[in-house]
Amino acid sequence: MKRLLSLCFIIMLGAGAKAQQYTNANATGANGNAYPFYFVSKIQCLYPAAKFSTAPSGNISTIYFRGSGTGTVTLSDLTIKLGTTTSSQYTSSTDAFITGLTTVYSATSASLSVVSDQWYAITLATPFPFTAGSNLVLEISETGNSGTQFLAYNTIETTTCKLISASVTATNGTTIGTGINHVRLLEFGFDIASAAGTPTISANNSPVCAGSTVSLTATSTATNPTYNWTGPNSFTATGATITIPNAAAANAGTYNVTVTSGGTTSASAAAIVVVNPTIPIQVSIASNPGTTICSGTSTVFTATPINGGTTPVYQWKKNGNNVGTNSANYTDNGLATNDIISCDMTSNATCPSPATTTSNALQMFVNASVVPAISVSNNSGTSVCEGIPVLFTAAPVNPGSAPVYQWKKNGNNVGSNTTTYTDNALTNNDAITCVLTNNDACASPANVTATTLTMTVNPLPAKPTITASGNTLTSSVANGNQWLLNSAAISGATNQTYTITTDGWYQVSVTDANGCSNKSDSTQFTTGVTSIARNGNLKVYPSPFKEKLFVELASNDNHQMIIADCLGHTVFQTTIHAKKTELDLSNLASGVYFLSTASGDSRATIRVVKL
Incomplete structure (x- = not known):
């Protein structure tokens, strides 16, 4: 900010013409009593705070004066000083110069070209720190000059501040003008550069990932600030915003920024940058x-x-x-x-x-999913006779590559892992079923159970018996008879009685209304015996025989008996002592044999047939 005070100051640097700045209440040139600057060696002016009450605190970086003529002057050993004081006025026309001022510009030779009625600027080598509300002291001195005489506008002030002049070495000055209340002040102005305050880091995108861009932005309220950054690994940069592309771990750390404005540099502001590894x-x-x-x-x-x-x-x-x-x-x-x-x-x-x-x-x-199934049947139906073996058969559907069968009787495991199961000990209401396990992965379900077969088991009829009267055989049961000879059914022989015509083993089978049968014991019956007797004393029956053979002799004498096959090999021999002897020959194979007896000189041989 520039503040121009109502004082005319002759300037001494060739800083170039500048547009008219703020002036005092007098129009330009209103006071014809101009003062030639080069006529004296030292001038000091005291400006009370009221002269620039609106000036803020900051650095005075440039001062201004307005010339009353046109030309060039060269000044030797030009020195400009600024300072502040607690005094707002000089109290005497010969007061001492105020000391303790700060040199803000000096030059062994300074050439100044002035254009009449224009403001000229002098940039100070050393900005002067100014506090708002202070009384300001300006002092200019030089040891010699040459060139065109220049005047600087001044004003007659009614205030108690004044301009005094003397030699460069003088300690007391002389008032320019008449009396304390008739004071002349140089027209004078200055620029205030706001003090460079600590900047603010307003944007920081940290933390960032390795390979991305770090971005930091600083802001400052200073006039025309210049930003200076420092950071890790000797990092430096200028500008309000800095960017670091392709950030790595080496870019992590603390970044500091300062602001320079009006010749002063601020304290630093810090920002911490974190670069996280990916x-x-x-x-x-x-x-x-x-x-x-x-x-x-x-x-x-x-x-x-x-x-x-x-x-x-x-x-x-x-x-x-x-x-x-x-x-x-x-x-x-x-x-x-x-x-x-x-x-x-x-x-x-x-x-x-x-x-x-x-x-x-x-x-x-x-x-694809497969659905296994199983059904069970048997070879006799669900109504069977007691003691009869029943074959059950499982019929699987989609059994799989290695099916497992588990037969069950009344819920208990029976049988083996096969599609068939035989049971000859069934009782009434026994429940038979089979569980199929399919080991294929997509069997659904894996286990299936066949519909249960509930068995009806009928008891066998009572075992019949046979009685014989001559060649007539009679069954103990009136109905359902079937006569058998040597285990084979005799065609048409279904009555309660049967008359034998052939020697052999006879049975009768009885079948009841449920189709259940029972057989009598097998009994051997004969209609006669064929013998070959040397002396007529040997009798053998029946012939043919099945298991047992009866031998009758004329006396109880000891007889040696031999049975031989057709090749003459002895297959049985014994000694008999009774007239009638029963022989068990069930171990002989079927065929024709010759039975011989001998007792003393009595011998006999009979041909017999084994069924």
């Missing part, structure tokens, strides 16, 4: 129960982050399209073969690199 981020995904699944299986995909921060953001993708929610888990029950699942994760950690990354991709393989 951290790599990753995310991987896995699926449960895996990547090979069955159609319709609910599959859970889980993302596992590395350096994801406290709240990472997840974006699941299916075949490149967004699916799911912002969660570490994604569930899908509609997958198809060759579906691709992946996940993008955005980390909120400090300085992630990159900020967003993509997981591994999972290719899905989906197998």
Whole structure:
């Protein structure tokens, strides 16, 4: 800010013409009593605070005067001083010069070109710190001059401040003018450069990540401030804003900035810059129960982050399209073969690199589901006879590559791992079923149970017996008879009685209304015996026989008996002592044999047939 006071000061530096500044109340040249500056050696003026009451605190960097003529003057040993004082006036026309002033400009030779009625500026070598409301003292001295005589406008003041002059070495001055109240003051002005206050760092984008740009901005209220920055690793820069591209750890630290304005430099303001290292981020995904699944299986995909921060953001993708929610888990029950699942994760950690990354991709393989089934049947139906073996058979559907069968009887495990089960000990209301386990991955369900077969078990009829009267055999049961000879059914023999015509083993089988049968014991019956007797004393029956053979002799004498086969090999021999002997020959093979007896000179041989 410039303040021009109502005092005319002759100036002594060739600073060049300047547009008219503030002046006193008199019009230019109103007072014809101009004063030639070079006529004296030292001039001192005291300006009370009231003369520039609006001037703020700051540095006086430039002073101004207005010339009354045109020309050039050269001044020797020019010195300009400024100072402040507690006195607002000189009290005598011969007061002593005020001392303790500060030299703000000096030159051994100063040439000044003046244009009449224009303001001229002198830039001070050393700005003078001024406090608002102070009484200001101006002193100008020189030891010699040459050139055109110049006058500086002055005014007659009615205040109690004045201009005094004397030699350079004088300690007391002489008032220019008449009396204390008739004072002449140089027209005088000055610029105030606001003191450079500590700047403010108004913008700091720290902390930053390595590789990004650091930006710092300082602001100041000073007039025309110049900013100077310093920082780590001998960093220097000027300007209100500095940027450091591609920041690294070496750029971290404290940055200071000062402001220079009006010849003064402020205290520094500091900003701390933090450069955080970048951290790599990753995310991987896995699926449960895996990547090979069955159609319709609910599959859970889980993302596992590395350096994801406290709240990472997840974006699941299916075949490149967004699916799911912002969660570490994604569930899908509609997958198809060759579906691709992946996940993008955005980390909120400090300085992630990159900020967003993509997981591994999972290719899905989906197998069709199969539905196993099983049914059970048997070879006799659900109504059977007691003690009869029943064969149960399982019929599976989609059994799998290695099915497991578990038969159950009344809920208890029976049988073996096969499609058939035989039971000859069934009782009434026994429940038979079979559980099929399919070991294929996509069997649904894996275990199926056949419909239970509830068995009706009918008791057997009472065991019949046979009585014989001559060649007539009679069954103990009136109805349902079937006669058998040598275990074979006799055609048409279904009555209660049967007359034998052939020797052999006879049985009768009885069948009741439920179709259940029971057989009598097998009994051997004969209609006669064929013998070859040497002396007629040997009798053998029945012939043919099945198991037992009866031998009758004429006496109780000891007889040696031998049975031989057709090759003459002895297959049985014994000694008999009774007239009638029963032989058990069930161990002989079927065929023709020859039975011989001998006692003394009595011998006999009989041909017999073993069934």
